Ligand SMILES: Nc1ncnc2c1ncn2[C@@H]1O[C@H](COP(=O)(O)OP(=O)(O)OP(=O)(O)O)[C@@H](O)[C@H]1O
Ligand SMILES: Nc1ncnc2c1ncn2[C@@H]1O[C@H](COP(=O)(O)OP(=O)(O)OP(=O)(O)O)[C@@H](O)[C@H]1O
Ligand SMILES: [Mg+2]
């Protein structure tokens with residue numbers, strides 16, 4: 006029990022169902038020295054997020070059942086600390102960028118944080134302004150939080166932690182929605198925080214970014230147990246086998262480039278002079294909407310060839326998600342979007358959705374059943390009405406197994422880890438029979454094994470069934486490796502890039 | 509009333525579901541508007557919204573059915589009322605007054621049962637008491653005491669039926685569905701329903 | 708400015724006025740209250756006329772409904788006879804019955820309008836965050852409840868978007884649903900539970916704790932002028948009850 010340990014877990018046993026048989030944290034013991042930068046890696050669903058919540062004292066307070074174990078923050082038993090004191094030691098940046106906020110704007114949210122830790126009212130503005138300047142988030146301060154893009158939300162959440170100045174911060178996959186430049190910028194800021202004596206604990210599926218700065222990489226396996234630790238950039242090669250065994254991304258290794266097929270098929274989806282504005286019309290005049298928000302996309306042409314995989318890259322907040330919504334006619338645009346040469350404005354919504362499927366950036370919004378297996382079956386059944394119950398279940402099980410979800414097949418989709426939820430969302434949409442799939446960051450938050458499972462499945466469908474896929478990603482390597490065509494959304498234009506250019 | 513045993517997430521659950529039910533009610537007012545138009549020639553226009561009156565009590569009913577502790581009904585209805593008031597309803601703070609009355613309705617019946625029984629029958633009884641209490645409230649505040657008794661009787665019957673449907677049946681059904689989906693773990697309604705989902 | 712009137716005092720003023728009005732059936736007083744409220748809104752607040760119109764419309768619809776009901780089904784005993792000569796085309800019996808009821812109908816409808824006026828006065832000139840902050844400090848609402856309400860309140864705009872997205876998801880997945888379908892509502896309810904958990908966890912992780920002391924960026928206070936306006940309004944209604952009744 007030493008005070009130079011920031012976090013100490015001793016033989017912790019935790020599970021979500023009190024009477025369940027499966028312990029998510031199964032005799033987990035872990036120590037994190039104070040003042041270090043540590044990266045935690047582990048397969049999707051191995052219990053990293055759970056560990057974070059337990060370490061912060063949020064579980065079992067808010068759910069789950071802690072059977073045994075002791076947790077200490079800077080030598081203090083967690084049980085003796087109330088949320089206010091805990092926050093002084095440890096704060097968490099959650100994996101899901103939505104649902105982290107309780108106020109309307111970032112400025113108010115930061116005030117709320119400062120109020121919680123009893124900062125005098127007179128000092129608040131000063132701290133907020135300083136954080137805004139340091140983190141470059143001044144433009145976001147007064148925008149309603151619910152309208153921020155995924156990456157912007159993560160930045161906002163991080164700046165809340167920044168102003169709170171707690172001694173240890175735990176980041177759960179917080180760079181996953183950010184482009185490379187933004188991630189570097191935040192990393193520099195984290196390093197400054199570390200230099201001032203703070204402890205940083207990052208959960209991430211990719212260690213590349215952290216490698217140089219990290220004091221230690223810890224690998225977790227099923228049950229949240231430590232599989233290997235004290236990994237750093239020097240002894241990394243010795244641990245390659247561990248990474249591979251656990252299905253994790255080995256830093257520096259590139260996924261092999263699949264042979265890109267020349268993207269010369271007839272375009273399935275075409276943009277002709279498309280312009281999209283930020284947000285919704287703010288007011289109406291004579292019953293017609295008036296837009297005064299800036300353009301996200303302006304007068305852009307683009308072709309998405311049939312039977313190909315097209316990647317869309319671009320910095321956070323440039324309007325990738327919004328563009329997808331426009332294709333689904335859920336967001337206003339001007340110009341023409343053509344599907345198979347037909348203007349989508351002229352198609353009935355119902356007809357459009359028979360051709361186009363989507364996986365949203367936040368998968369939890371799209372589950373339609375209360376059971377993982379049913380979720381897949383819904384897709385299968387709808388497209389093959391003749392399928393017998395038995396056959397349907399069997400097919401669903403095969404698919405789930407492929408995605409490493411078989412064990413959870415009787416779970417509710419909401420009881421899955423973030424990565425598992427996303428896999429299920431992709432799977433359930435792939436089970437349908439649409440010709441065009443829009444995937445909004447399908448591989449975000451996945452380990453290497455799952456990324457390959459998803460991308461191979463997509464590739465297979467593209468090659469065998471002529472499916473057309475457009476996916477948004479921040480992962481340039483992924484785009485370079487798998488996409489037949491790459492667009493980058495920059496300066497309000499969709500610009501075509503080659504694999505070499507984006508890397 | 510003891511507020512110590514309320515966790516933050518309990519408050520949030522009630523508040524957020526109250527917002528949701530509020531949105532549902534708003535949706536239903538469109539249908540209510542149509543009924544209103546059809547009933548106007550018969551002088552029964554105000555009856556148009558009555559079939560959806562039960563939705564007003566849903567936040568309280570849901571809170572009670574899920575959390576099952578003293579004070580839930582009252583607190584839930586008050587929370588819902590404050591939120592409705594924030595949303596910019598033309599009744600403003602008067603809503604809080606009616607929230608109080610509605611909360612009392614459910615609180616009364618579960619207090620009578622000593623906070624032990626929370627089955628469907630209790631919910632139905634609560635729904636009926638709530639309807640009666642709100643009509644009495646209307647008698648005073650909205651001046652319904654000036655309306656002929658038979659009309660009030662029709663109104664009461666419609667309101668009771670609506671309350672029974674929405675609060676005696678739909679609300680428990682939704683809550684049971686949530687339990688089955690495994691999202692209400694840790695709440696009283698899911699007690700003893702702890703399942704093992706592993707193969 | 709009405710916006711700066713302490714919200715708790717404002718709310719109590721409105722409630723007291725409503726309760727006072729509920730003891731009387733004065734058409735003139737009701738209309739007077741409505742007029743004063745609207746005038747106050749127009750001249751002493753930043754609310755646009757359009758907003759007033761939009762929120763007043765449903766109130767008028769409801770008042771009309773009550774009016775028609777009063778006209779047809781007022782309980783007997785109304786003694787006020789209104790000149791109905793303008794409706795001379797109607798048979799006498801109908802006219803007689805209606806003339807009795809007309810006054811009752813007016814009483815009911817104008818009362819509802821007076822309430823609406825008071826309610827709108829509050830609703831349009833009060834900012835949500837300010838009201839909750841005021842409840843927290845003036846009514847000692849526990850912070851747990853105050854911030855719980857605020858979090859839900861701020862979720863509202865997102866909620867509509869979320870609901871739209873859930874419906875889109877259902878449509879894209881090819882599931883049929885009518886406008887009244889319970890399925891998206893159920894999904895939203897599932898989401899609500901999840902949200903409540905996640906937001907509670909996020910708030911606690913940011914050091915929020917229902918009981919521990921905390922500082923406040925702004926603390927709404929009750930000034931003498933808050934009470935003075937309240938006294939003026941309540942006094943006005945009382946005077947109206949005394950004198951218009953004569
Ligand atoms: N609310 C819950 N109820 C029941 N089981 C849950 C719940 N949340 C997560 N689990 C289970 O616990 C396991 C660990 O989940 P956790 O979210 O900690 O994974 P993770 O390591 O963070 O994965 P990822 O990298 O995908 O985010 C998963 O297998 C999941 O099915
Ligand atoms: N309803 C809205 N009102 C106002 N602004 C909005 C709204 N929705 C989105 N925005 C803004 O539009 C911009 C584009 O958002 P979008 O979600 O499309 O970004 P993105 O490219 O998908 O980013 P990310 O990679 O971070 O997910 C963001 O700056 C966001 O703040
Ligand atoms: Mg996780």
Ligand SMILES: [Mg+2]
Nearest residue numbers: 154155326366
């Ligand atoms: Mg996006």
